[in-house]
Amino acid sequence: MGNQNNNLRDGAASLGTATPVLSAHDLTKVYPPNVRALVDFSLALRAGEIHGLAGANGAGKSTAIKILTGVEQPTSGTIEMGGVGVVSFGSPTDAARAGIGVVHQELPLLPNLTAAENVVLAIDERGMLRGSHRREALEIYSDLAQRFPGAPPGDALLEHLGFYAWQMVAIIRALHSGARALILDEPTSSLGTDDRAALHRNLRGLADESGVGVLYVSHFLDDVLEVSDLVTVIRDGRAVASAQAETLDESTLLRHMLGADGESEVHAVPTRHRPRAPRAGAAGGLRLEGVRTFGTEAIDLAVGAGERVGLYGLEGSGAPALLEAVFGLQPYGGTMLWRGQELRGGTRARIDAGLGFVSGDRKRTLIGDWSVEMNHALPWLSTRGSFRPLRSRPDRKATTATIEALAVKGAPGQPMRTLSGGNQQKVALGRWLRREGVCMLVDEPTHGVDAHGRLAIHELLRELGGSGNALLVHSTDPEELIALCERVVVLVKGRPVAEFQGQEIAVDVLEAAARSNLEMAATG
Amino acid sequence: MKSLPQTVVGDLQDFVNRHLHKYAVALVLLVICIYLSITTNTFLTTMNITNVLLQVSMIGIIAMGMTILLVSGNFDLSVGGIVALVGVVGAKSINSSGLVAGILIAVAFGLVLGAVNGVIVTRLGVNSLMATLGSGLAYSGLALLVSNSSPIAVEGSGLRDLVKAELLGIQMPILVFAAAIAAAAWFLHFTVGGREVYAVGANPDAARYAGVPINRVRFLPFVITGGLCSLASLILVGQLNTALPEAASTWALQVIAAVVVGGVSIAGGKGTVFMGVVGVLLIGVVNNGFNLENLDTNYQSIFTGAIIVAAVAIDTYLSRRAALATSRVMSSDRDLNPRPIDGEPAAPSVGLTRSSGPP
Numbered sequence: 001m002g003n004q005n006n007n008l009r010d011g012a013a014s015l016g017t018a019t020p021v022l023s024a025h026d027l028t029k030v031y032p033p034n035v036r037a038l039v040d041f042s043l044a045l046r047a048g049e050i051h052g053l054a055g056a057n058g059a060g061k062s063t064a065i066k067i068l069t070g071v072e073q074p075t076s077g078t079i080e081m082g083g084v085g086v087v088s089f090g091s092p093t094d095a096a097r098a099g100i101g102v103v104h105q106e107l108p109l110l111p112n113l114t115a116a117e118n119v120v121l122a123i124d125e126r127g128m129l130r131g132s133h134r135r136e137a138l139e140i141y142s143d144l145a146q147r148f149p150g151a152p153p154g155d156a157l158l159e160h161l162g163f164y165a166w167q168m169v170a171i172i173r174a175l176h177s178g179a180r181a182l183i184l185d186e187p188t189s190s191l192g193t194d195d196r197a198a199l200h201r202n203l204r205g206l207a208d209e210s211g212v213g214v215l216y217v218s219h220f221l222d223d224v225l226e227v228s229d230l231v232t233v234i235r236d237g238r239a240v241a242s243a244q245a246e247t248l249d250e251s252t253l254l255r256h257m258l259g260a261d262g263e264s265e266v267h268a269v270p271t272r273h274r275p276r277a278p279r280a281g282a283a284g285g286l287r288l289e290g291v292r293t294f295g296t297e298a299i300d301l302a303v304g305a306g307e308r309v310g311l312y313g314l315e316g317s318g319a320p321a322l323l324e325a326v327f328g329l330q331p332y333g334g335t336m337l338w339r340g341q342e343l344r345g346g347t348r349a350r351i352d353a354g355l356g357f358v359s360g361d362r363k364r365t366l367i368g369d370w371s372v373e374m375n376h377a378l379p380w381l382s383t384r385g386s387f388r389p390l391r392s393r394p395d396r397k398a399t400t401a402t403i404e405a406l407a408v409k410g411a412p413g414q415p416m417r418t419l420s421g422g423n424q425q426k427v428a429l430g431r432w433l434r435r436e437g438v439c440m441l442v443d444e445p446t447h448g449v450d451a452h453g454r455l456a457i458h459e460l461l462r463e464l465g466g467s468g469n470a471l472l473v474h475s476t477d478p479e480e481l482i483a484l485c486e487r488v489v490v491l492v493k494g495r496p497v498a499e500f501q502g503q504e505i506a507v508d509v510l511e512a513a514a515r516s517n518l519e520m521a522a523t524g
Numbered sequence: 525m526k527s528l529p530q531t532v533v534g535d536l537q538d539f540v541n542r543h544l545h546k547y548a549v550a551l552v553l554l555v556i557c558i559y560l561s562i563t564t565n566t567f568l569t570t571m572n573i574t575n576v577l578l579q580v581s582m583i584g585i586i587a588m589g590m591t592i593l594l595v596s597g598n599f600d601l602s603v604g605g606i607v608a609l610v611g612v613v614g615a616k617s618i619n620s621s622g623l624v625a626g627i628l629i630a631v632a633f634g635l636v637l638g639a640v641n642g643v644i645v646t647r648l649g650v651n652s653l654m655a656t657l658g659s660g661l662a663y664s665g666l667a668l669l670v671s672n673s674s675p676i677a678v679e680g681s682g683l684r685d686l687v688k689a690e691l692l693g694i695q696m697p698i699l700v701f702a703a704a705i706a707a708a709a710w711f712l713h714f715t716v717g718g719r720e721v722y723a724v725g726a727n728p729d730a731a732r733y734a735g736v737p738i739n740r741v742r743f744l745p746f747v748i749t750g751g752l753c754s755l756a757s758l759i760l761v762g763q764l765n766t767a768l769p770e771a772a773s774t775w776a777l778q779v780i781a782a783v784v785v786g787g788v789s790i791a792g793g794k795g796t797v798f799m800g801v802v803g804v805l806l807i808g809v810v811n812n813g814f815n816l817e818n819l820d821t822n823y824q825s826i827f828t829g830a831i832i833v834a835a836v837a838i839d840t841y842l843s844r845r846a847a848l849a850t851s852r853v854m855s856s857d858r859d860l861n862p863r864p865i866d867g868e869p870a871a872p873s874v875g876l877t878r879s880s881g882p883p
Contacts, residue, residue: 032537329732351735364729369793370722378723379734386717386744 022181027077037063052228056450060237070095101174116141116154164195192314291334293325296494308465310485318494319474356432360444368417402430422453580808581697588708589749591800597792598652605663607772615767623682638750642743687762726793
């Protein structure tokens with residue numbers, strides 16, 4: 001994969017002279033009373049260029065996107081479109097008409113329509129939905145789609161397709177509406193390794209052939225470096241650095257993102273976990289015997305107390321379903337034991353037995369309008385019985401303890417949604433730690449968390465495993481499992497195909513195991 | 525120096541934005557009360573106030589259950605049917621087994637009818653709107669069947685005497701209303717079960733992931749509402765000393781309208797007992813005002829209808845502002861906030877916004 005990308009990037013050297021299709025001049029956005037989300041932010045996106053925009057959560061990425069796509073208006077500064085001049089977007093419709101296409105993490109497509117219908121459905125000047133005839137739609141679609149290997153057929157219903165296909169359709173739709181500047185917001189956060197590579201190939205092809213300027217906004221530094229020609233780093237609402245991607249590596253980028261005070265933390269990044277001998281009483285941990293649930297075959301797995309085990313698997317591996325089954329959220333067959341006791345019943349019984357679960361989707365784990373304290377206390381309510389009075393003092397104490405122990409930036413009374421992704425995740429984890437010796441099931445621990453928060457959460461999970469808790473983590477990111485786990489099991493289509501320990505765990509090893517077995521599964 | 529007052533004003537604005545929506549309807553109620561006190565000399569009299577409270581008491585008692593039910597994310601359109609059926613069965617039971625046994629049977633029967641709704645919704649997975657629309661029709665039909673479609677007179681005056689009884693000069697229906705308010709407020713705001721009702725209404729997934737028994741939490745409010753319906757039904761029967769099989773046919777919508785006007789969200793997870801009470805009182809005071817001002821009663825429905833729509837529209841507007849103000853004050857990072865898609869304003873509630881990603 002790497003070679004191909006290097007070859008592709010060779011063609012990008014001459015792009016420096018091309019005229020910008022979209023440029024932002026000194027954009028400033030102040031939210032009342034006095035929050036400066038964006039300060040004198042300038043950026044030039046040239047035709048045929050992939051421009052990476054990297055920044056931590058809260059750095060101003062989303063504000064920049066909102067202003068460039070007309071969702072919000074800047075307090076000062078201007079936006080200029082190539083060949084048009086200075087423009088002002090009163091609404092997203094204005095921006096779309098001027099040639100700005102945007103593909104968000106959540107795609108506003110209609111699952112009950114086909115790919116082609118989604119693309120040709122457009123909103124006209126009067127705000128009315130308008131669609132072409134079916135055959136015309138298919139022609140328009142396949143015309144555009146042939147540029148994208150792996151794009152779904154035009155007559156495929158979207159509800160039957162995966163995230164990558166949705167993303168392709170969203171990109172094709174933006175092109176159909178005449179986008180000359182395409183803004184991608186965290187495009188790889190829901191993609192596996194293969195789809196990610198395919199997306200990057202397609203973006204490169206799009207930039208080279210059609211001359212569309214692509215603004216690639218992400219906090220995955222490796223992705224930004226892999227696909228971009230030019231990278232701009234945003235921090236505290238300012239564009240603090242801008243350089244050719246070839247001249248950058250991850251640690252330089254991270255240093256720019258975190259600023260001067262982040263410097264020491266960059267050096268503290270642990271490259272490798274400390275190998276640890278299995279603890280005494282490891283047999284008393286979590287045991288799965290022939291556990292079979294939706295999308296998995298019968299799985300045997302043991303996680304000792306004090307051990308940290310990873311499940312590596314791409315989309316369709318069945319790992320998230322397995323974690324949910326262990327937590328009693330999914331029906332399953334087979335036997336599960338924790339500390340020698342068989343796990344029975346629903347989620348409540350499993351929490352009481354000592355299990356905890358953090359889903360990869362924080363919107364489904366936490367209640368955004370509720371305070372940190374109320375979210376923290378929620379799992380412990382039912383143990384007290386429906387008509388018992390609420391007792392806020394122990395809850396406040398436990399929440400404060402979590403905030404202090406995990407260095408959460410937030411107050412107990414603060415609404416959950418006002419915390420950054422990393423801090424939310426800390427609370428989601430920390431609320432299970434009221435007890436000693438728990439079995440933590442964690443799905444995608446740092447999904448949508450910035451680089452800074454990611455380090456903190458990894459540190460936390462490693463400590464957790466060290467203090468006699470059992471940790472079972474699923475991630476589609478091999479780097480994450482390397483940072484976290486002593487042992488990694490590779491799952492392909494619901495089947496454990498390989499297991500690696502200690503120093504054996506490496507990115508290429510995990511990816512190779514997952515891919516070769518996926519191909520075997522496909523041919524066999 | 526110059527920026528200081530501006531910050532203070534900004535903070536004040538944010539504070540108002542964040543908290544105004546909770547008390548907006550109460551303010552409207554207060555303004556209407558003040559207006560009526562000034563323009564009429566009959567409004568602010570003990571007799572008139574008692575009158576208003578008596579008129580709203582039955583709707584109000586049921587509204588306390590409906591508040592809990594709406595917060596849990598469900599509806600009950602069958603309350604009218606429950607009132608009618610419990611009334612008929614209660615009257616027959618009093619006639620056959622005496623006052624105390626009859627009252628106990630009526631209350632138990634109300635709880636059972638509520639439980640039937642709860643089972644249909646939580647076990648069979650039927651949407652509560654359709655489930656209770658259906659069960660309500662069935663309950664009304666049963667009331668007609670059991671009574672042979674004719675009123676059933678209660679023998680003796682025991683029930684009527686009980687309903688007309690006074691304690692410290694306050695009539696029984698108002699006392700029961702007050703007790704229902706206290707019980708609902710205690711349950712919803714001070715117990716574990718109440719907190720779980722909010723969790724299930726706001727974000728069922730998050731509740732499930734935290735081990736909240738969501739079916740049990742959804743079931744209980746139906747039973748509570750059924751029980752409160754039977755109390756309201758006994759008051760209705762006692763006032764006339766007769767059970768009418770066709771009584772209360774419009775109550776479901778009246779109760780829901782009152783609660784929603786008060787500011788309880790029909791989307792679940794939001795609202796307080798205070799809001800429910802304010803909504804009930806607002807509807808009662810408006811009706812009373814029309815009578816006192818001698819206005820054509822035909823305008824009454826039009827005006828009430830307008831209030832319902834306006835209340836919900838204002839509430840939506842204010843809670844959106846509140847959500848914005850909160851996120852502005854707290855941080856610039858709004859990770860859990862729903863992402864605006866194509867310029868659609870972000871919905872104020874997080875748990876209810878589904879992403880439109882692939883399944």
